[in-house]
Amino acid sequence: MTRSIYLLISVFVAFVSVSCEEIIEVNLNEGDPKYVIEADLTTLSSDQFIRVTQTVPFSADIPSKSIEHALVSVSDSRGQVFNFTYQGEGYYSFKNLKLQENVVYDLSVRIDNELFEATSRLEDFVAVDSLGVIEERIFNEPYYFVLLKFNDPIDIPNYYRYSTSVNGSTFKFSSVFNDKFNDGLFVSHEITNSDNSLAIGDSVIVRRQCISKDVYDYWNEVQFANPGNAAPSNPKSNISNGAFGYFSVTAAKEYGVRIEML
């Protein structure tokens, strides 16, 4: 709802005002560097990757700084320990880690003398009923969305996360949903890529993950960060000790669609 209102407001502002946009120089401080851990383990493959990086100053010409000497491991509630090895560009991998249902996984990342930990458990996957593409016209401009329809399980809170890959590019975060307003109903999710630019002829892969509440909260803060927010803040991570990023263990599936003239 808030999102629709923002859309309307931005349309309104664009309409009434001869608003103009201009690149400016802002003198920004450098905060103490923070570690960033992206640990997204899925059932898609038994090759699992975890990335460890560090924040960089705003003016840096790199998006983040890779950390090469971290000790990264995942252990499960059955006592198994998986030690990840460094691959480059901040990525650590483990070749044969097949996620099991009803198992609790613990993440441990040690960098010098600092230890960062998190816990996650595999959530049940909610099957998709049908798949399609729809076009919506906003001020005469066509926008395309991949449509996923499914039955939301009743009486339990469910959280969904989508990432997209367009024409073979790397997967990028698209959106997260909860079932606060449609628990137990036949639900449609409209998915687009991160900058809302799907076009005729694109082939899109949508990755759907059923996530836990803390991971949902993290991504929900990311997706609702907007310039109208009075007090932007760092999304709340489920990893201890002040690290940024998230640890998520999910059942995931991918759906491929081609955007075609309707």
Place this chain on the structure above:
Amino acid sequence: MRYFLLVFTALFLSISAIAQEKITISGYVKDAASGEVLIGAVVQIKGTQSVTSTNNYGYYALQVAEPSVELFVSFVGYQVLEQSVNVTENKRYNFELVSLENQLEEVVVSMKKQNDNVTNAQMGAFNFTMEEVKNIPVVFGERDILKTIQLLPGIGKGGEGSSNFYVRGGGSDQNLILLDEATVYNAAHLLGFFSTFNSDAIKDVELYKGGVPAQYGGRVSSVMDINMVDGNNKKFAAEGGLGLIASRLKLEGPIVKDKGSFMISGRRTYADLFLKLSNDETVNQSKLYFYDLNAKVNYRFNDKNTLYASGYFGKDDLGYGKLFSFDWGNATATVRWNHIFNEKLFSNTSLIYSDFTYNVNVSNNDRDFTIASKIENFNLKEDLSYYANNNNTLRFGINLLRQKISPASLNAGEESSVNSIDIESRSGIEAAAYISHEWKPSSWLSMIYGLRATDFMVQGPGTFYEYDEDGDPIGEQSFDGGVIKHYFNLEPRLSLSVILNSEHSVKISYNRIAQNLHQLTNTTSSLPTDQYVVSSLNIKPQFADQAAIGYFRNFGNNAYEFSVEGYYKFMDNQIDFRNGADLQANKYLEGELLYGIGRSYGLEWYLRKSKGKLNGWISYTLAKSERQFEQINDGDWFNARQDRTHDISVVGMYELSKKWSLGATFLYYTGNAITFPSGKYQVDGRTLFYYTERNGYRMPDYHRLDLSATYEPKKENKRFHSSWSFGLYNAYNRRNAYIIDFRENEDNANVTEAYKVALFGIIPSVTWNFKF
């Protein structure tokens, strides 16, 4: 409460005792042409300190010691009336003043009692009639009282196009805005570009930013008391204007000549008519407009009884095709009965209703739903003024206010893929009693002191939750009805003036105010969808304690007014939010709230010239406003968003000739405190920003010059007047930053950049006004 009654009785008895038996003259002061009563008109016995002014209903009472006296009756913009009266018994004298506007020859202009700003005990107050501010330039040519008061010292501007204002570092929800005594919850149209106050329907505005008198309560930072025009009771009149954005029309006239009158005033914007021209069906079915309707009737039954009924209704409607519509608006209704028990005891009984609602309709494929939210109040007030003698006036009264909040509920159709959600409504009753004594013990000292006692009663039915430190619910309690909790508060008020001589004085003031209605805003511009909450088991009443001291000086035969005021304000039980708080349709909303304290302090300079061809004012505020929350910014003090170090306004109005008058305003203020990133990182291929300190950065400084010119052609006939107003908003086309945001560079995602969005460049406007 018992303590309060004791004080009240003691004060009342002692004042009654000193109210010696003298003759009292009383009555109304009115405009000679329209019969409209004048608020704050001064009645003075020539050559003495005996002076009084009319109340909100134009009534005055003055004691005379001798059987024959010479009276001066004056009001801003009117010719001074000099009249001798012979009195042997208590008698009614009504005075009619002639407006200078209808004078052909230049005559002496009177500004109330000319040194009232020095001698009056009230501090931290401003009073404007619409007539005084008519030549101040405004955006889109729409005169707007909310924009005008933002040019005064200590009143922080809400930013480009905003109707919000921040008084002495307080929040925008801490201002009590009253229209004929009814609370206006949302004073903004079109998200703040216009205010809900149509200038045609408004007579006068009184603003208190400190030393708030005891008859007001409920918001901790300020009171803005707006009175609607009563209506011409001598002849039928019409007035209106055609502008680029909006048009207005006002009709007024007598119901029974000299006894009763009506006024009805409307305004509507028509920007949406251009949408109709579009070929696109979605666009030409879209809506974008607002309207206002003000109406008032009054009838004087006899010398002792007058009845007033007034109301306001306004609505904004935005819609995108048939897919989405969003409307919101305020409604108010006030019925007032003035009763004069005797010359000295004036009573007003008010029954007031007001509400604010918004509705969202979405009909998109299989997702049909509506969202409706409402906040409303019923208010019963009894206010009495006892004019014991010329040095003692006692005001006392009681007030019973019931507020009910029905938060946004979601109503979905049967086939919809959305569930209906119903959030419990909340209500509370605030019972208040006050007494206030305006006292002039000697020629060098005057004061207004008082006490307001309030009892806020949290009402059932409802389910109230308990929360742990992280805001997660850990327990619940259900109540059927009745009073769940009382919050008792005693609010002392004082404003005192030490008059050094007729040209300068030192004033001090103190007030404590409690507030039980809280607005939850987590965006930089407040939206109609902002949630309101009343005090509950978790949410405690907000408090502000404010002390101020000021020096007031007039010179050049009262042509110049100068003042400097310093204040310190402490605010308790302030509200902020947890990161990522979910404020919409959330029954655990209170778990998302954080409570902290605030402090603000500052110095305000004000120099005004109110005589001559050139008049206007300069105001400068040097201030600080901070907040402290245990869970925010590591518990350290941080700047409130509206913290402005420097804030300067210059307003000039110049009468070039009989036909042309010019106006100019210049503003400069320090940019808002804001949170900017101090680094960046990447998660899942998306660049995120790293924030370290709440509100640790500043928006760029804001400045702007507006110009206006008014052309009044020579009056061709007596009845019909017309004038043209030309305006130039942002005359030197300054691109003030409305938003500054950060993003990945389009060509190279590794590089991040900052950009600003400016809202308004130079905007010309023209309005044709008429009157007959």
